[in-house]
Amino acid sequence: MATMRKLGGKDIHPVGLGCMNVSWAYAAPPPPEEAAKLLHLALDLGYNHLDTARLYGGGKNEVLIGETLKARRGEFYLASKMGIFADGDRRYVDCQPDTIRREVEISLKALQTDHIDLYYMHRRDFAVPIEDSAGAFAELIQEGKLGGYGLSEMSGETLRRAHAVCPVTAVQTEYSLWTRNCEISVLEATRELGVALVAFSPLARGVLANGVRDPATLEDKDLRRTHPRFNAEHWPTNLALADAFNAIAAREGVTPAQLSLAWVLSRGEHVHVIPGTTNPDHLRENIARADWRPADAVLAELDVLINRHTVSGPRYPAAMQATMDTEDFAD
Numbered sequence: 045m046a047t048m049r050k051l052g053g054k055d056i057h058p059v060g061l062g063c064m065n066v067s068w069a070y071a072a073p074p075p076p077e078e079a080a081k082l083l084h085l086a087l088d089l090g091y092n093h094l095d096t097a098r099l100y101g102g103g104k105n106e107v108l109i110g111e112t113l114k115a116r117r118g119e120f121y122l123a124s125k126m127g128i129f130a131d132g133d134r135r136y137v138d139c140q141p142d143t144i145r146r147e148v149e150i151s152l153k154a155l156q157t158d159h160i161d162l163y164y165m166h167r168r169d170f171a172v173p174i175e176d177s178a179g180a181f182a183e184l185i186q187e188g189k190l191g192g193y194g195l196s197e198m199s200g201e202t203l204r205r206a207h208a209v210c211p212v213t214a215v216q217t218e219y220s221l222w223t224r225n226c227e228i229s230v231l232e233a234t235r236e237l238g239v240a241l242v243a244f245s246p247l248a249r250g251v252l253a254n255g256v257r258d259p260a261t262l263e264d265k266d267l268r269r270t271h272p273r274f275n276a277e278h279w280p281t282n283l284a285l286a287d288a289f290n291a292i293a294a295r296e297g298v299t300p301a302q303l304s305l306a307w308v309l310s311r312g313e314h315v316h317v318i319p320g321t322t323n324p325d326h327l328r329e330n331i332a333r334a335d336w337r338p339a340d341a342v343l344a345e346l347d348v349l350i351n352r353h354t355v356s357g358p359r360y361p362a363a364m365q366a367t368m369d370t371e372d373f374a375d
Contacts, residue, residue, distance in 0.1 A: 047335065049316060051093065051240045052161055052192045052213045056121050058309055059334045060093030061086050061327070062244055062320035067101030067108060070250075070266050074322050080112040085324055087119050089331055095216075095242070095318045096155075097125035097166055098147055103154060110156035117157055123214075123242075124151050125196055127166035137367065139169035141180035148184055162213050164194035168369035174198075174206045182210035194242070198369040200229030203239065212239050217370055219243035219308055219315075220252060221289075221350040222273075222282070223359050228371040235312055246308045246317040251286050252350075253301035253319075253326070270361055278357030285350050292349075296342060301326070302333040307346050310337055 048055035065071070066079050073079065086094070094113075096105045106124060113120070126147035127139045144165075151160060163184075165177060181193035192213030195203060206212050215234050217226045219241070226241065234241045247253040249268055256262070259274040268274045273282055286300075293303040301319070308317050319330050338346075352373055358365065365372065 062318035067105035106154035178209035200233035252304035272357035281356035
């Protein structure tokens with residue numbers, strides 16, 4: 045069993061399960077009975093940190109977790125998020141205090157629980173002072189409905205402002221060898237403040253798990269089809285990086301996914317990862333070597349191979365990037 049890491053004052057396995065693609069976003073989601081089996085298997089394997097959101101599947105992901113795991117609620121640390129709303133083709137962010145309170149109640153009902161361990165603002169609402177949103181979370185924590193609150197894709201400055209009103213439990217951000225934005229300020233700010241950093245997409249959206257060879261084979265609604273790094277201009281460069289990475293994993297006797305997760309976890313004792321999968325074999329693979337740390341020379345070799353200068357293309361389309369509060373590199 046891997047050494048546990050602190051999250052919300054509790055000892056939590058450093059490899060959690062991101063539940064998004066069980067209901068939405070990449071390939072077509074599995075049938076409900078298969079999704080339920082996957083969630084039970086995750087708990088059986090030792091996963092004790094499950095991450096969902098109101099957005100995932102239009103609320104279906106929370107309902108799935110609530111229905112499937114209500115009898116095992118005491119076995120895992122439960123995280124969800126609010127703030128991003130999808131109304132047809134329109135997407136917007138709303139983190140007004142009244143909205144936060146309303147969404148928490150919807151989540152509690154869907155998840156069939158009386159408390160959520162960690163509840164994030166999914167994105168920054170630039171129309172609402174972060175202090176006002178943090179104040180709403182402070183009240184919900186005091187009421188016992190939330191164990192703590194978090195920020196998703198927010199900057200070091202925003203973290204410090206929110207933390208001054210009510211201590212932040214965790215910042216969730218994309219972090220992998222090929223997405224390093226949190227290294228501008230968030231990684232250090234979380235370390236300094238004693239806040240956990242929860243890395244989503246730690247496998248570079250499957251690329252560093254040898255999960256994408258030809259983006260043309262991705263399903264039509266797969267979100268990665270809209271991301272620049274997967275288009276014809278940038279993909280050849282990025283595939284070459286993945287091939288070199290795969291060779292290092294083979295040399296070290298681990299899978300590419302295990303090497304990628306180990307690199308992210310090496311960035312600090314306060315760092316957690318939440319890879320997502322709908323494949324039971326990948327579920328086993330991701331947690332199997334959580335106690336393994338590559339040699340410092342290997343970590344340095346990976347740093348040189350894949351970084352913001354060697355990866356081709358921005359991480360998001362321009363419209364999506366504009367919704368991010370996490371700092372972006374100037375070049």
